[in-house]
Amino acid sequence: MAKAAVSVRTNRSRLIGARAVFALILREMTTTYGKSIGGYFWTVAEPVAAIALLSVVFSMIVHKPPLGQSFILFYASGYLTLTAYNAISINVAMSIRFSKALLAYPSVTYIDAIAARLILTTLTQLQVFAIVIAVAIATQHSQINLNFPALGRAWGMLIALGTAVGLLNCYLMSTFPAWQMVWAVLNRPMFLVAGVLFLIDQMPEPVRIISLLVPPTHVVMMMRKGIYDTYDAVYVSEAYVYGVSLLIGALGMLLLHRHHRKILSER
Incomplete structure (x- = not known):
């Protein structure tokens, strides 16, 4: 009987959590992309405009x-990869601040807010990637x-x-608001370092070694291997x-777990 009661409570908690995530996804879709198709x-x-400019x-x-x-397919393979990585990392980082008002409800947790933004951003970026790459391939004469x-x-x-x-930036940006500007500055060279405009394989060894220390570089290379x-x-x-x-994710979750109540209590 006790085990059955625990199982019922666990299933109920999971259902409530799933409903909260789904509701947050719907809210995110409305606020981020609007109620019309124009946002998407x-x-x-x-x-597409950025890739076209690079290609020209x-x-x-x-x-x-x-x-x-x-040119379009080559720059799309790198640009879309880095854009998807940035979109996921930024939206996850801003999840608590974006849904702070809703996190006052007991049925909504900070993990629900993170999961909702992660799911929606990933699905959106996958769709964008598939559409642009499919069009780029369709316009090519080669197989x-x-x-x-x-x-x-x-x-x-990715x-x-x-x-x-x-996750790590979610804690840092919520605790130290200035970190958002610092991170934006630190992240700007990523467009060049990660090999969006060139192949890392063709770079001189000192440049290649530095680029390979940056994790998104490996994602861009693997994406191009797939294309x-x-x-x-x-x-x-x-x-x-x-x-x-x-390493980074575990540190971010540990900091959020320990300090999320303090973050939510701040105005």
């Missing part, structure tokens, strides 16, 4: 992209053979790393990315 359209249009500019400088024949296992591995690293960085069957991505280390993610 801009989510796709913004990276670099096609005037060099005759051929580092991989394949399409593109996607490596779906490699793409899945790349997205696994989600793990983005979530981990977001280009001629690219081996020999410098990718999934163990390194997951190891860093585990």
Whole structure:
């Protein structure tokens, strides 16, 4: 009887948690993307415009992209990967501050707020990635053979790393508001360091070593391995990315678990 009662309470708690996450997702969709399709359209249009600009500019400088024949596909593979990582990490980092008013209710926890933003952002970025890459491939004259296992591995690293960085920044940004500006400055060189505009494999050894210390670099390389069957991505280390993610994520969760009540009580 006691075990049955515990099981019922556990299932009830899970149901309440799932309902809270779903409600937070619906709220996030309304506030972030609006009630019309225009909000989601801009989510796709913004990276498309940036990729098109990069393709036009670099096609005037060099005759051929580092991989394949399409400037659009090459820059899309890097730009969309880094954009998805940034979106996940930033939205997870801002989850408590964004839903602070709702966290006053006993049935809504800070973990629900983090999970809701993580799920919605991941699904949105997956859709954007699929749409843009599909259009880029459809406009090419050459045959593109996607490596779906490699793409899945790349997205696994991307989600793990983005979530981990977001968890740690969630504590830091909630406790030290100035950290948001500091992080924005520190994150700006990522566009160049992570190999969005070039192949890490072709860089001189000192530059390559520095770039490989940055975990998003490995995600970009794995994503390109999934798109280009001629690219081996020999410098990718999934163990390194997951190891860093585990360390940062565990630290972030520990700090949030210990200090979330203090964060929620601050105005």
